[in-house]
Amino acid sequence: MNIEQKKDGKALVLAPEGRLDTMTAPQLEAALQEALPGVEELTFDFEKLEYISSAGLRVLLSAQKTMNKQGAMKVIHANEMIMEIFEVTGFADILNIV
Amino acid sequence: MKNANAYPNRWKKGKPIQRPKQHVTVKSIFGVIVPLVLFSIIVSIIGYRTFSNALLNQYAEGAFLTAQTAAELVDADRMDEYAASNGTTPEYLEVLNQMDHLCNTSGSTFIYVILPDRSDYKHITFIFSTIDHDSPYSIYDFGYVRETTNDEYREKYKALYDLEADRELLIRDKGNIETDSHITAMIGLKGSDGQVKAILCVQRQMAVLTAERNTFLNKVALALIALMLLVIVGQALYLHRVLLRPLNLITEEAARFSEENTAADHKLRESIRNKDEIGALAESIDRMEEQIEDYITDITQITADRERISTELSLATRIQAAFIPHLFPPFPDRPEFSLYATMDPAKEVGGDFYDFFLIDQDHLGLIMADVSGKGIPAALFMMASKIILQSCAMLGQGPAAILTKTNEAVCSNNQEQMFVTVWLGILEISTGKLKAANAGHEYPVIREPGGSFALLKDRHGLVIGGMSGVRYREYELQLKPGSKIFLYTDGVPEANNDANELFGADRMLAALNEDPEAAPEEILGNVRRAVNGFVQDAEQFDDLTMLCLEYKGPKEEKPVKELTVDATVENIAAVTAFVEEELYAIDCPMKARMQLSVAIDEIMANIAQYAYDAGPGPLTVRFAFDEETRTVRLTFVDKGMPYNPLEKEDPNVKLSADDRPIGGLGIFLVKKTMDAMAYEYKFSQNVLTIEKKLS
Structure with a gap:
């Protein structure tokens, strides 16, 4: 899975491509672990993400918990399919979706 | 049992018992009166006869006494002289006077002396003839000859003349008689030679006798009627007390019981104290009522029970048949x-x-x-x-x-x-x-x-x-x-x-x-x-x-599309690729394809994690598509330990980010996005089926 990263000072933008599922979620988790320290503004750009499974949700929830302590987090460009999953699982209320 | 009380007293009410049209009292009184009347009549007849005979005898004796007295007046030896006297000689007239006196004092109607024609006694000649002056009759004059009244007289005259009898009595109270009923006492007037010279008759009317007899009859009749009335009233009262009143009470009680079917508050035995058969009947009815009442109660209960059992039985039949x-x-x-x-x-x-x-x-x-x-x-x-x-x-x-x-x-x-x-x-x-x-x-x-x-x-x-x-x-x-x-x-x-x-x-x-x-x-x-x-x-x-x-043989259907791989996370991609290829073939919309891919991801991750303890085991994924309903069915079969993911509780999706546990969302997501999801453990296999309708 290709994860595009843009870091600008204390702002980090992560844009995973394809599917965020059981297989690929660990990659995103690893990327976050590496880049997240010191970040105060985390943005997930899902423009190129097809769908997300519960494994991906775990990563998002984990990131949200971290960012609640050190700054803010938002999700942008989520497609309809992903939005539906956010709605069904209650993540729409947790995440800051723009 | 919805209505135990819906079974009313089923005993049929009979027709009400009607008051009897005939009464035992009347019948039994008749039964007594009729023989009593017959008996009385017989007794009366016998009494009447006896009385009548006694009276007649007394009456006759009186007449004979008069005849004896009259005979003293007449000298029989001089009968020829009297006959030749033409009724005018002083001796004759003296006798006639004395006889007339006797006739009027002795209560006789006639006293007369006759000479019968002794050849055949068919004619008689009156010598002396006296009459009670108060009587309405007339007398035969001296020498009057008349035909003998009948053979009876003739026989009696002959008997006297032949000395077969000293006296004879004739009673004329029926048949053709010239005067009212009467008796005639006759004696033969014997001369010194002992032969009968003439016959002296004393006739007495029977009116007095009849009157006395009637008085007697009236008295007897009155006494009988009084006796009968007494018997009737006495019998009626007695029967009413000992028979009719208890019988009526029993009848009324029986009628009431047949209407109400409840034992009486007051037993018959309380009001009927007879120690006879009636008393026994009353007691039997009291006991019968109690027993019938018990019996009715039992039967009602039994009937209700039977109805209930029968209802339940038919319900049981229906349940069994439906089962x-x-x-x-x-x-x-x-x-x-x-x-x-x-x-x-x-x-x-x-x-x-x-x-x-x-x-x-x-x-x-x-x-x-x-x-x-x-x-x-x-x-x-x-x-x-x-x-x-x-x-x-x-x-x-x-x-x-x-x-x-x-x-x-x-x-x-x-x-x-x-x-x-x-x-x-x-x-x-x-x-x-x-x-x-x-x-x-x-x-x-x-x-x-x-x-x-x-x-x-x-x-x-x-x-x-x-x-x-x-x-x-x-x-x-x-x-x-x-x-x-x-x-x-x-x-x-x-x-x-x-x-x-x-x-x-x-x-x-x-x-x-x-x-x-x-x-x-x-x-x-x-x-x-x-x-x-x-x-x-x-x-x-x-x-x-x-x-x-x-x-009939196996259904001819397309070979089942299935893929068997090791149940590992790494093989998710292979299974997803296999399914996606089928989905492309049926022109599946992208959204459903994505949802199915997520479902495969979640289910396989689950199986890979839980199914096999010792190294990965096989997982078979079958793909089926029903064209009619446009439903995709995916079946995941593994031989791992029994595990039903559907039993897992749904996560709480309302919690905040900090409170929410990491994980536990996968199966929940599948449930939410698929149209059907089923789990079975059969033939030592976990079989999980999901269905997705393609819109």
């Missing part, structure tokens, strides 16, 4: 086989049963069973047996294991020592393989395609419930398209007719082979008709239960 599959055809969407079964309990509820059910899409369970005994106990045992058998069968084990398990379950709580014979078969629909085991049940009947029905003498195990620890053996048959199997209970071969002959297996086979090509329903109809024709009017003794299955 076994009874809609035919049972599996209209399964062209691979056709099935028909009937059950006719001998009583309202029976102990026989058949059962059939799909264990999974490829396995059909068939059961034919017969519980020992009949009626409610058998029905209860049948229900329990059926549930246990089906439950065990649904676990996906083989027939022998199912029977063994069922036997253990039944034996563990079988205090009544009941048992059930069972034939159990499991048909693999796709191949026609039939695995079966027999627990003491009748031989099944098999028909090969094109052949005849014949008994399959399979190996019998012990009946279910007979003894715990029994092992059952199973055998396998290969059904070919056109094969039929006929299952039944002993009610069919053991149906008997009036002559106590058994229907028997031969007749049963003959009925089956009447038209072996026929559909199962017709085949059962043929057997039923044969049994009916055989037993005629004999009462159905045993339950009659039959089942016939025709195997």
